Amino acid sequence: MMVLITYDVSTETEGGKRRLQKVAKQCVNYGQRVQNSVFECLLDPAQFAELKSRLEKIVNPETDSLRYYFLGNNYKNRIEHYGAKKTYDPEGILII
Amino acid sequence: MMVLITYDVSTETEGGKRRLQKVAKQCVNYGQRVQNSVFECLLDPAQFAELKSRLEKIVNPETDSLRYYFLGNNYKNRIEHYGAKKTYDPEGILII
Numbered sequence: 001m002m003v004l005i006t007y008d009v010s011t012e013t014e015g016g017k018r019r020l021q022k023v024a025k026q027c028v029n030y031g032q033r034v035q036n037s038v039f040e041c042l043l044d045p046a047q048f049a050e051l052k053s054r055l056e057k058i059v060n061p062e063t064d065s066l067r068y069y070f071l072g073n074n075y076k077n078r079i080e081h082y083g084a085k086k087t088y089d090p091e092g093i094l095i096i
Numbered sequence: 097m098m099v100l101i102t103y104d105v106s107t108e109t110e111g112g113k114r115r116l117q118k119v120a121k122q123c124v125n126y127g128q129r130v131q132n133s134v135f136e137c138l139l140d141p142a143q144f145a146e147l148k149s150r151l152e153k154i155v156n157p158e159t160d161s162l163r164y165y166f167l168g169n170n171y172k173n174r175i176e177h178y179g180a181k182k183t184y185d186p187e188g189i190l191i192i
Binding site for chain 2: 004006007008010034035036037038052055056059060061062063064065066067068069070071072077078079080081082083084085
């Protein structure tokens, strides 16, 4: 299933900057970065549970937020892009 | 229908900073800000076309990007939140 992950991490402190980097690093392992704080990840339920648990250990829930959007399997019809950067096909082939 | 709008606007120049403000200002008129550059908007097709056209006139497609995710009408089951900030019910009632 396609899971869209968006995050806001407060970077007012050095700790926040480190959290931001760590969140991005985890997401990179599981999906495609489509914008600065937006990742599209093709995951099975076990992978999603794993990623979620990792991310939620990194962020500070008082200042940071994570949102997960479940786009299902027919996600291709649910996504539209405008402007800079290529759109990735998360199943492997680049759509240019 | 629920449309999730995410954007990346390059703020390296003064013009970019202005574009970022303008994009946010438009989105605020149509939906709920759930993260810095993430809005959830309940729109009918005409409203979506209007907002899209406004946003695409503001951004610089060479440096900025907009993504639209169509979450449909059953969007409530498609969204999960962790951490800071309240989750809004875009139909009006705050879920705290």
